[in-house]
Amino acid sequence: MNEEIRKAIIAMMEGKIPIVSAWCKVKAVNGKTCDVIIDDDEGLLIKGILIGYDKSGVVVKPKLNTDVLVLFVTKTSGAVVMIEQTEDVEIFGSGFSGLVKVGKLKDKLNAIENKVNALISAFNSHVHPVIGALPAAPPVPPTTSATLAPVAPPLTPTEQVEIENEKVKHGAGN
DSSP, X not given: OOHHHHHHHHHHHXXXXXXXXXXXXXXXXXXXXXXXXXTTOGGGEEEEEEOSBOTTSEEEEXXXXXXXXXXXXXXXXXXXXXXXXXXXXXXXXXXXXXOOOHHHHHHHHHHHHHHHHHHHXXXXXXXXXXXXXXXXXXXXXXXEEESSSOOOOOOOOOOHHHHOOTTSOOOXXX
């Protein structure tokens, strides 16, 4: 676009679309809204500012007493567009608790699978001596026989790709 045309469009829009933003301090978080103060002035408390969420169910909650950038639509309403520090993030609510640390879960599952495989192997290879002679016959060396038929094949170790959703990632934070 021609630079002169772009400047002309911006000049025409000035004053017609008032966009005001300010850095504010979070004083309370209530579900999908927060209360903030401007310029560390307790007298400038604004309640009910929308915090970062979208209609799909993701809510990003700011930490108390940290700064957020609020985009004001009116003098007393707006939305948080940037967060200095996050307290927590909810994806479709909080009913399932926190996200799984996939690497650690895989390691724990593999340890359990290895123990179960060792038990299966020990059970499947266990034998009992069987005396194969009658009392009047000359002694016959004992033979062995498995206690039962094999229980199950060994478990296959869990691979991370089987239990990981690569579309949602998380870390330990800053």
